[in-house]
Amino acid sequence: MSIVIAILVIGFIALLFGALLGYASIRFKVEGDPLAEQIDDLLPQTQCGQCGYPGCKPYADAVANGEAINKCAPGGEETIKKIAELMGVEVQALDENHATDNTPKVAFIIEEDCIGCTKCIQACPVDAIIGTTKQMHTVIVDECTGCDLCVAPCPVDCIEMRPIETTKQSWQWDLNSIPVTQVD
Amino acid sequence: MAFWIASSPHNHLKNKTSALMRLVIYATIPGILAQWYFFGWGNLIHISLAIASALVAEFFILSLREKKIPEQIFDGSAILTAILLGISLPALAPWWISILGAAFAIIIVKQLYGGLGHNPFNPAMAGYVMLLISFPVQMTSWQPPLQLMAIDLSAFDTLSVIFTSYTTDGYSVEQLKRHIDGYTMATPLDTVKTNLTLGLTIAESMDSAVIGKNFGIGWEWVNAGFLLGGLFLIFKKAIDWITPFSFLFSLFLFSFIAFMYSPDSNASTMFHWFNGACMLGAFFILTDPVSGATSNKGRMIFGALAALLVFIIRKYGGYPEAMAFAVLLCNMSAPLIDQYTRPRTYGHKKTQNAQDKTNA
Amino acid sequence: MTNGAEYKELAWQGLWKNNPGLVQLLGLCPLLAVTSTVTNALGLGIATLFVLICSNATVSLVRKWVPKEVRIPIFVLIIASFVTCVQLLMNAYTFVLYQSLGIFLPLIVTNCAIIGRAEAYASKNPVKQATFDGLMMGLGFLLVLFVLGAVREVLGQGTLFDGAHLLLGEWAHILRIEVYNLDNQFLLAVLPPGAFIAMGLFIALKNFIDNKIAESAPKKEAKSIERVRVNFDAS
Amino acid sequence: MNSIINRIDKNQFWKFHGGIHPPEQKFITENKPIRTLPLPKELILPLQQHIGQAGELIVSVGDKVLKGQVLTASNHPMAVPIHAPTSGTITAIKDATIAHPSALQEPCLFLAPDGNDTWQQRNICTDYHKLSRFELLEKIANAGIAGMGGAGFPTHIKANSSAAHSKRIEFLIINAAECEPYITADDLLIREQSPTIIDGINILHQLINPEYVLIGIEDNKPEAIKTLQNATKDLEHIRVCVIPTKYPSGGEKQLIQILTGKEIPSGFLPSSQGIIMQNIATCYAIADAVINDIPLIKRVTTVTGLGLNKPQNVWALLGTPVNYLLEQCEYQPQSNKQRVIMGGPMMGFTLPSGNVPVVKITNCVLAPSEKEIAAENTEVECIRCGQCADVCPAQLLPQELQWSAKAKDHEQLETLNLFDCIECGACAYVCPSYIPLVHYYRIGKAEIREQKQLEIKAEKAKIRFEARKLRLERDKKAREEKQRKAAEARKARMNSGTPEAKNEMSAVAAALARVKAKKAQTTDTATTTPQEQAVEASEKPKNPQIAAAIARAKAKKLANQNNFDTENPAKIKDKQDNQTDNKTESKPALEVSPEDKKAKVAATIAKAKAKKLAKENTAKETPSTVTEESDAPAAETVKVPDVVETPKLTEATVANEDDKKAKIAATIAKAKAKKLAKENTAKETPSTVTEESDAPAAETVKTPDVVETPKVTEANVKNVDDKKAKIAATIAKAKAKKLAKENTAKEVPSTVTEESDVPATDTSKAANTQKVAETVKAPEIIETPKVTDATVANEDDKKAKIAQAVAKARAKKEVTTPTDSKDTSKNTIAEEKKKRIAEAVAKAKAKKQQRSELT
Amino acid sequence: MRKAIQKNANVLAIFAIVCTAVVGIVHSLTKDEIELQKQQQLLKTLSQVIDPATYNNEIINDCIMFSQTGSDKAAKSKNQTPHAAYIATYNDSPVAMAITATAPDGYNGNIDIIVGIKTSGVVSGVRVLDHNETPGLGDKIELKRNSWITTFTDKKINGNPDPRWKVAKDGGMFDQFTGATITPRAVVKAVHNTVAYFNENKETLFAQPRNCGDIE
Known part of the structure; x- marks a missing residue:
């Protein structure tokens, strides 16, 4: 007998809570997914497409939906760490398929060779190349994200990626890199 | 060249x-x-x-x-x-x-x-x-x-x-x-503890043979030896004086209050000072910089906390001596103490600093 | 993926790569509390294994009818029912062990390893795989419990399978092995702190082995991937 | 404040937290008079020797200069000029190792003294009291004086900072503490030159008008104290404060705390609290500059250490290589781990070689023996002894900072106020574990700064990316709309059945046929070329220039591959390279004060005006039309003279609002200056320029700084707006193109808007803002500086950057133009061109294909 | 919304009912077995403190509940809760009694013991039912670990209090085991009090109605 009572009581409670949960699920529904925005903020915004997505935002959306977090080569380990922290998942090593040399670089147009075809301008995701048809183009160094998307489209191979030069401001106090010159 | x-x-x-x-x-x-x-x-x-x-x-x-x-x-x-x-x-x-x-x-x-x-x-x-x-x-x-x-x-x-x-x-x-x-x-601390549970008073326990004339035969001199060594270290500036001072002073204070409250069930201040690992702990263990607090205020709190723990464990705990347990508990709280006793950086207001802490 | 490979992967995940005890660190509370002897560890491990298999199978069976809003209460209900059944059964047939496992038996309800698998795997996969996953995860958990229990028992009281008869019946008296005789127990191993330390060392060992495997494994050839061009249709 | 003075009069001072007492070692040099050295064989003058920006080079290789002659122009308030320390010849302008811990190479002037030491014309000022505030400031600025205590902050800006705050300056503090061990330069200077120093202090007093002047000096310099006390005993407002010796009491914040008990809030300058501090050596330099018209060309440097046989204080000409100083003091290297330190043992930095010159901030050159300073000690683990926290004058927690720095936990580093660290080194000095704490902090600071730059850059890239996406979408829509409309219209017409419609239909058919035929033709000529490419190529030959470019690219590649340069284009290219090399020597360095982010003034486009000069050498053309164009806008835009304090704009507190304006101003200023320079070197009559700079001067009488006013006003007109800037770029580009056309094809240029099809710009608004943009662009168009891509990142000044890029592009353009014309003359036959293009494209394509196969 | 609420409520209720039903069924199936196990366990313990050969009644059913009102203050307050006692009879004449008691002053809280006392007042056996003493130290009161608990067998008390019923350290006849004093002291005291109580209230205890069939 007591079992029947137990079943009835539990059944009633379950009914009640089920209704409550059903109500709550509709009443407190969260719209949108701010996670993708947060991930996007962590990405380096090179818009380089090395992750297999057309730009950083699409990759951020993909990560929010379960894509691997280790595909951003320009961001490197630092970015993976941050995303892992944000999403509460484990840090992974950079995907080998996406691992490249990620020293910061900027595009440089060898101006003698440029024929002004504007192909690189169209390829640049951040409008960092200026120039006009049949005129030589040039790279706005400060806007260039170093994504190297402009390199491939150039018909005359006049674009090369050059590492960013160290200046007094950007010097990282690496004393070992100082050449100790042998002066007589 | x-x-x-x-x-x-x-x-x-x-x-x-x-x-x-x-x-x-x-x-x-x-x-x-x-x-x-x-x-x-x-x-x-x-x-x-x-x-x-x-x-x-x-x-x-x-x-x-x-x-x-x-x-x-x-x-x-x-x-x-x-x-x-x-x-x-x-x-x-x-x-x-x-x-x-x-x-x-x-x-x-x-x-x-x-x-x-x-x-x-x-x-x-x-x-x-x-x-x-x-x-x-x-x-x-x-x-x-x-x-x-x-x-x-x-x-x-x-x-x-x-x-x-x-x-x-x-x-x-x-x-x-x-x-x-x-x-x-047993050790004098153990003796006193056992006697107390048997309903004997402190005065009666003091008659025990292990305690001798003062606070425990041998123990008082061992502690005196460590006190001497500790003072030498402070003189040589090898350890900071604040932690031992804070510890000994607080232990004195707590045991004194308890002694005043009920001399029959609480041992005297000097008994606490010169027994067990008191001096060793005060000068050689609590002052271990690695596991202690770093700021002066922090050291003060660290020492006082240790003293409180030593006193409580000696009086109410299951073990007669408390130094080791007290030290470990203090070690655990040291990072917390450090966190809340950060000095005010030059050019920063105190309130601002506190805000930083909550953000951190 | 072929079926065989899938099961193989599930087994690998449960027993080693994603072991609930060593990697997911789930269900630590019973893990640390009852592993003072092998017998206790086995008892709890088998109980957990049983519950895990049953709950995974059931959850997988009903997954299509469970609305997502109430899935957690339902999973908990299912698990709780199984645990209670196990508890009653153990009470009836292994009374002494039931007493020595004490509070930790009902605690299986809240063992995160079980609800974790229900939520993460069983609720998304067909019954066969889910059951197999439950089996492997349970075995992985059991394995950790067993090893931990064995180490602690040997260190703590110098025996193995002490009290196995409580679990397995009177014949099991012969299982008891006296590894060495101690005048005194090594209490640290018997007490929960010892379990923590031993657990930490096991995890370290596992990571060490994994690192060694990774080191010895030949480097995969990096295959180049298709770069995606951003807004290439502009003109 | 009176209580402060009362305390000081009673010789009671405040204390700062921590501090250490390292062995002083001042006895080595303190009793030897300052020696004047014979002229060295060569002087190396880095263009930048202070915090801020380098001036613009106004001399060139081979020029003869007189002693005291200005070598760089300061077009910018944060730029301080340098002067020739003696008369001689400029032998080279090239990158050389500078006096900086990084030992990086930066542009330096090499001066070979002629031995005559001939002064330029000097105007001795007999009574500085008669000089106005502005005149004084100008004299100080023109003398190139920057803080000589070690930081190197431009003095004229500091001296004028009272104007930046409504607050009256209460205390002028003269820092004579000299708390670092070994150094006695200030000590000796006080003893030998106290009257001049007092003059300097009085000049500062006149400028700043503080209520009191406090001279802070440590009690380990009794003779200097006596000298100062004697010299100031009649001066009521000056107090000589003898403070106890403790390192780092010479730190700005520490000395302020000792003397006044005040703390400077983090992130503020002392002037915000009514305090200004100047180094005592700076005072001497000020007096010398104002009274004797001697710019900052020499300073007292302590050359000391037991590695020397004759340690002493010397009057070192700026630019003297350290080698020479060491030689003069009989240096005896003792081991192969010998270090030579510029600055004191606590905060100085080691030099990689002896070829580093003495600069404005070099107060000491220390060559210690192994005994004094051990070569290296291995770092062991921190045991949290807390001694570092006890000695830290900023009350930081060095050991916690160290852990966070090692863990690269930048957030925690900032929470722990890493940026309040003054890098005094007290913590590392006492650390029993020999942890190079300061080094970790520096790395941490550098990383955080870089990280922030990257974040800003990422944010910008994101915005630009989004903007581009939007634009592309809009364009696409517009295009589709247009096509749809056209199609509809055509359909309507065709369906109408009129004869026109039929004609049209047949026309379309014909066009299609033509295209097909063309395709067939091109596939014939270049079979390897894929169709698409070929079509493109076949459309191109109309422009001979491009043909030439492709040909040249190809030729260059060939030349590189086959290692022969018989082909004409290759030679041209070589030639250009040479020219570029020559000019890059004169790259002025950029320095942006780290504290002064707000006032980070962009600017400084050019590293060299290589291409411009090259153009003149090769083509001997002056773009006269452009010059004319520039006059009008310059005159027009002078109507906004409301920014009176032009030179002070850069100061941190003032400039934040006018950030962009200032940046632009600076950019234009550079351009103008360069133009002047160009004209000087090219020996042309700079008539237009004179006109231009005279006109605004006349209209803006209230403005003190004649040269800079127009820039600012122009900046105002510029009306900070990215779009406009972009448009400006477009138009500029178009103009450049126009020019190019004039030169090559002698065609009548079409309208600007027609040609400005640069995708990077918002052309839809071009029409509206064209006028403004033109005005803006005008002065820049005169100039064609070669902008190398290694320019320092200057915050987010898009305009400046675009301007640079445009200028650069144009420069390139103009350089290539003459050569292009030559090419064109050679390759006149159209067919040949076509073929070459096709070939070039095919080659490139093939090469690419080859590469993609490889990968 | 209504639909969602309804659906969720129904599904959850169905699951709850099914689950509860399953548990209920298992419970009813195992109920008897569990009861049996419990009795066997109790019998096993009882047989350890009273020799099963000496009685022939259903000892589990001959059970009384009583509240011990001993002399010891602390023990009194904590022993107010009723304890069970089992009466062993041989052909209906009482032979011995097994009394459960609690030693409140163990090292880690209460120690539950059961004391078998012959009618003569001689202890026939003592066992510990439940305790939280330190493993390796206080847990030697368990027979499994140490035979110390058997030292009570055949002891009786003379007078109340009996000064000999103390651990050796306090001058009594029971040796404490190495390293721990508090636990044996507590057990000795509890056994002493129980026996003393039994001696004083023998008659009333045996006369009480056998009123507790079920022990919990």
């Missing part, structure tokens, strides 16, 4: 961590001498055993971690840990106690956390606590002061007891612990 590149500052005070450690080791000498004089060779044997096994353990781990062995093994920290552990052990504990304790202190407590400077707990005390909870029987085999012992105990006898648990004449540890009158001896 080629010049040498280095980062400023190029000058240095030329003090060294290892020198600091050596100084602390020297400062333990008076206490150890007193221990030897009143309790015989037991602790000396344990200290040497502990040093040997600590060095072996350190060597083992350092070679596993592929560190610079000769430099780190003799930086004095492992030896100091072993000495402090050896001092704290009961004189007649079996040999494997000190070896296990030292190995545990070095391998688990120190090296597994990252080695010197990274251990959150004082290795010697953590090792001691491990031994105490694992081997309560062996860890309570305190030896009565030599003058109260029924049997004469030579250096060789002690060695024999430690390694075979019998003296050359066949006396067991149990027998050695007995008083001339046949009672089993």
